[in-house]
Amino acid sequence: MNQSYWQKTSKKKIGKKIETDIATDIVIIGGGLSGVALAYQLKDSPYQVIVVDKDELGSHTSGHTTAKVTTLHSTLYRDITKHYDIHQAYLYYKSNQQAFDEIENIIQKENIACDYQKNNSFIYTDDPNYVKDIQEQTDIFHSLRIETIHDENHLASLGLKNQAIFHPLKYLYKLVDICQKSGVSFYEHSEVTHIERKDDSFIIDINEHHIQCHYLVHATRYPFIRKGLYFFKLFQEKEYIDYIIEQNGKDSYLCVDQTKSYRPLINDDSLQITRDSKDWFAQDSTPIRGIPYIGRLSKYSNEFIIYGFQKWGMTLSQVAARLISDLILDKENPYEDLYACHYFSMSFAKKYTNKVWKNTKKGMIMNRFQNDPLITLENQDGMVTKVNGKLTAVYKDKKGELHFLTPYCPHLKCVVDFCKKDQTWTCPCHQSVYDAYGHLMEGPSLYSLKKTQDKS
Incomplete structure (x- = not known):
């Protein structure tokens, strides 16, 4: 990959x-x-x-x-x-x-x-x-x-x-x-x-x-x-x-x-x-x-x-x-x-303030309120949604099988996004990258996303 x-x-x-x-x-x-x-x-x-x-x-x-x-x-x-x-x-x-x-x-x-x-x-x-x-x-x-x-x-x-x-x-x-x-x-x-x-x-x-x-x-x-x-x-x-x-x-x-x-x-x-x-x-x-x-x-x-x-x-x-x-x-x-x-340099930092705040807001706040129906998920795509009341990262592979992961990046507990383009989960806050099955690819996180067993 x-x-x-x-x-x-x-x-x-x-x-x-x-x-x-x-x-x-x-x-x-x-x-x-x-x-x-x-x-x-x-x-x-x-x-x-x-x-x-x-x-x-x-x-x-x-x-x-x-x-x-x-x-x-x-x-x-x-x-x-x-x-x-x-x-x-x-x-x-x-x-x-x-x-x-x-x-x-x-x-x-x-x-x-x-x-x-x-x-x-x-x-x-x-x-x-x-x-x-x-x-x-x-x-x-x-x-x-x-x-x-x-x-x-x-x-x-x-x-x-x-x-x-x-x-x-x-x-x-x-x-x-x-x-x-x-x-x-x-x-x-x-x-x-x-x-x-x-x-x-x-x-x-x-x-x-x-x-x-x-x-x-x-x-x-x-x-x-x-x-x-x-x-x-x-x-x-x-x-x-x-x-x-x-x-x-x-x-x-x-x-x-x-x-x-x-x-x-x-x-x-x-x-x-x-x-x-x-x-x-x-x-x-x-x-x-x-x-x-x-x-x-x-x-x-x-x-x-x-x-x-x-x-x-x-x-x-x-x-x-x-x-x-x-x-x-x-x-x-x-x-x-x-x-x-x-x-x-605070003046230089202002150049990136909006981008950093937007990413942090997305990972810390906005992504925690996602709840799209799981039935809408297409093959080789992922979403963060509620599964039995728990926020869950779900990936649907090319055969249609669902894979359930914790959505919280182990680094600082921001909620991840799925990128269909390269089949990865990415943390918006500090950009740790995981493959579709949750395995860590890029830090700062030191750990992969954990699999969850709640598939009912």
């Missing part, structure tokens, strides 16, 4: 899982690109490093992205300038340009065959309502002396030369191989269920075993821990992607009004995003302050977080890897304050 083009066109090794107690120096929770890239940065350090993932390495956002390596992050520079200042926008650009260069150097140094190729990257619109957004960002880039290009085929556009595309899983799996040769250990199917601070160490519960470490890094895209209430400071969204056996040029295009986005593949095929896309979905987390959270959980803590890449995880994963490794190794990093976790 939800298998991407990248997963279909790469071959991974079967990983081991935690089966004993372990004492180590650094634990990285999350085997996506940010966690693996961080392990690569630390592989030659004096510290022993392990990476754990509750599923398989690269099986979530890193394996479902469109995989553009770029510093052109939609109109984010305009928003950062508006809600912070031009200096913050400049630092954001410089940090991502450094990360871009580092990714390219790693690929060349390690001779990684990951379909890496340069191209131009554009944002564009054909809607007059969005022209101003692109023009304002163009003006910001010019003030920062960033060279831009344009595509005359669209009403408004902004492009950068010498951006790139690659195969994210081929890149990730090769980094894993390199790290393993340097002594880094990777564990799959090893879900963290509890974290306790003990003196100057952390005790982590995984698969009924205890892992002790001095440094702890959360690289999970979205928090499953409740420290700092970060699940209130971010929100998640699905993005659907199609694989198309045709190509329309070698450049990448992102439509800022969400009409159509495109990026080529290495053969005569491409990935496209439209309102009707459905081949697979990616789950992205957006920080409502606008800038990702990358740094110490608290000022002097040895616990670190990496959250909120808002669709730009290929480049920002390397930003995070460099920054967190520098913090652990006591090296100066010029972008520490930009990504530090201690500040917030």
Whole structure:
């Protein structure tokens, strides 16, 4: 379910899982690109490093992205300038340009065959309502002396030369191989269920075993821990992607009004995003302050977080890897304050207030009053309704058999919705995703929806 083009066109090794107690120096929770890239940065350090993932390495956002390596992050520079200042926008650009260069150097140094190729990257619109957004960002880039290009085929556009595309899983799996040769250990199917601070160490519960470490890094895209209430400071969204056996040029295009986005593949095929896309979905987390959270959980803590890449995880994963490794190794990093976790922007948050409130209201309040007749449910569809007076999530499979589940997301007890398009249950509040039968696919929830026996 939800298998991407990248997963279909790469071959991974079967990983081991935690089966004993372990004492180590650094634990990285999350085997996506940010966690693996961080392990690569630390592989030659004096510290022993392990990476754990509750599923398989690269099986979530890193394996479902469109995989553009770029510093052109939609109109984010305009928003950062508006809600912070031009200096913050400049630092954001410089940090991502450094990360871009580092990714390219790693690929060349390690001779990684990951379909890496340069191209131009554009944002564009054909809607007059969005022209101003692109023009304002163009003006910001010019003030920062960033060279831009344009595509005359669209009403408004902004492009950068010498951006790139690659195969994210081929890149990730090769980094894993390199790290393993340097002594880094990777564990799959090893879900963290509890974290306790003990003196100057952390005790982590995984698969009924205890892992002790001095440094702890959360690289999970979205928090499953409740420290700092970060699940209130971010929100998640699905993005659907199609694989198309045709190509329309070698450049990448992102439509800022969400009409159509495109990026080529290495053969005569491409990935496209439209309102009707459905081949697979990616789950992205957006920080409502606008800038990702990358740094110490608290000022002097040895616990670190990496959250909120808002669709730009290929480049920002390397930003995070460099920054967190520098913090652990006591090296100066010029972008520490930009990504530090201690500040917030109420003005930026207003951009997302209506969307967050609408989702929360739906999950906490509106969905609790659903009571459509069960007889109206079609095959391969689901609904939340009353069954014998109890609110129940009901799925009807292609054979017409009914499956009954508790409708309450285990994370914070919001009531789920069914998405017929991808046959999943989704929590509106914080976007945990479950398959049609209630099995957990994406967090922050740690548990699946429970089956109920009341079918009378």
